Amino acid sequence: MHIEPGLVDGAKLILSYATAAACMGYTAQLSRHLIGKEGTAAWLVRSVLAMALVFCFFEVLPHHPVGVSEVHLILGTTLMLVFGVAPAAIGLAGGLLIQGLFFAPFDLPQYGMNVTTLLVPLFATAALARWVVPDNLAYVDIGYRQALKLSVAYQGGIVLWVGFWALYGRGVGVDNLVSIGRFGAAYMSVVLAEPLIDLAVLAAAKALRRLAGSVAVEHRLHHAA
Numbered sequence: 691m692h693i694e695p696g697l698v699d700g701a702k703l704i705l706s707y708a709t710a711a712a713c714m715g716y717t718a719q720l721s722r723h724l725i726g727k728e729g730t731a732a733w734l735v736r737s738v739l740a741m742a743l744v745f746c747f748f749e750v751l752p753h754h755p756v757g758v759s760e761v762h763l764i765l766g767t768t769l770m771l772v773f774g775v776a777p778a779a780i781g782l783a784g785g786l787l788i789q790g791l792f793f794a795p796f797d798l799p800q801y802g803m804n805v806t807t808l809l810v811p812l813f814a815t816a817a818l819a820r821w822v823v824p825d826n827l828a829y830v831d832i833g834y835r836q837a838l839k840l841s842v843a844y845q846g847g848i849v850l851w852v853g854f855w856a857l858y859g860r861g862v863g864v865d866n867l868v869s870i871g872r873f874g875a876a877y878m879s880v881v882l883a884e885p886l887i888d889l890a891v892l893a894a895a896k897a898l899r900r901l902a903g904s905v906a907v908e909h910r911l912h913h914a915a
Contacts (some may be wrong), residue, residue, distance in 0.1 A: 692760045693800040693807070693852065698859035705858070706802030713809040714783065720776035732905040736773040739906065740781025741788070743769065748789050757873030758856040758866070763880060764848075766812050767840045768888050771829045772895065774908035775816040782808045803855050811847025818843050825915040829908070830896035837885035837892075845881050849874045 698706065725733045744764075753762045769778035783805050790797045797804070822836050823829065853870045860866040895901060895911055902912035 692762075692794070692797050693803045693855055694755070694758050695796050695800060697758055697800070698803060698855055699799070702859060703799065703802065706800075706806060706855075709806040709810075710802035713779070713806055713813075716813065717776060717779040717783070717809065720779065724774060724776045728909065729905070733777065735905050736777035736907070737780040737784070740769050740773045740777045741784040742781075744781045744785025745788050748785060749793065754876075756876040757869035757871070759852050759873050759877075761873070761876050761880065763883065763887075764808070765884060765887060766808065766844045767815060767837070767884060768891050770812060770816055770819070771832075771840075771888065772891065772907055772911060774910075775812065777908075779809050779812055782812065807848055807851040807855070810851060811844045814847055815840050815844040828913055829911045830892045832889075832892065834885055834889060837888040838881070841881050841884040841888065845878060845884065849877050852877075 721733055721737075747764055748762060751763045753760050755761075764782070766778065766782065769781055773781070786804055786808065787801065790801055819840060822839050823832055852873060856866055856870050892911075895907065899912065901907050903909075
């Protein structure tokens with residue numbers, strides 16, 4: 691998703707800078723933990739792979755403006771399950787920044803809002819995964835119901851944050867509420883596709899057992915906690 695230019699402007703943008711800074715600070719904390727546990731190579735390789743994929747998701751996959759934002763197939767839960775939460779967060783923030791710098795400079799003023807909207811639901815989904823996926827289960831062995839719960843959490847979080855920015859920027863006018871509703875209805879349709887994509891990617895990862903223990907993927911992908 692990309693927040694519509696001008697939805698929030700002026701001094702109100704300060705809040706988006708603060709929330710984005712908090713997100714990046716938490717990402718740095720998660721990154722330090724990953725580096726301490728698995729090494730710099732694991733963190734760097736996964737982050738670069740996630741960033742490259744996010745850039746492709748935004749530029750190559752279909753995306754359409756609806757209401758107050760755009761509908762994208764971001765695959766945040768897929769990135770989290772395959773690479774881990776810290777590389778996924780870096781990938782989302784970095785891929786979005788690359789796109790803004792080189793292909794969509796008109797999106798840069800909204801960068802703080804977009805980063806917040808992508809990362810806060812990612813962190814919440816990672817926390818939910820600790821409850822939804824039992825410790826004795828590797829990610830490649832999760833089922834549709836578990837993948838659906840994670841997808842609903844992530845996509846629902848994005849819709850809530852977009853709605854917040856729209857209300858913060860434009861208030862509670864009827865036109866604004868209708869635009870938020872249109873975006874939410876369109877975006878939640880992604881929930882129908884993402885769990886199936888997650889399971890397909892996880893099935894492919896399960897078939898590629900030689901990736902187990904590789905610096906390129908999250909340890910939990912092939913191993914129980």
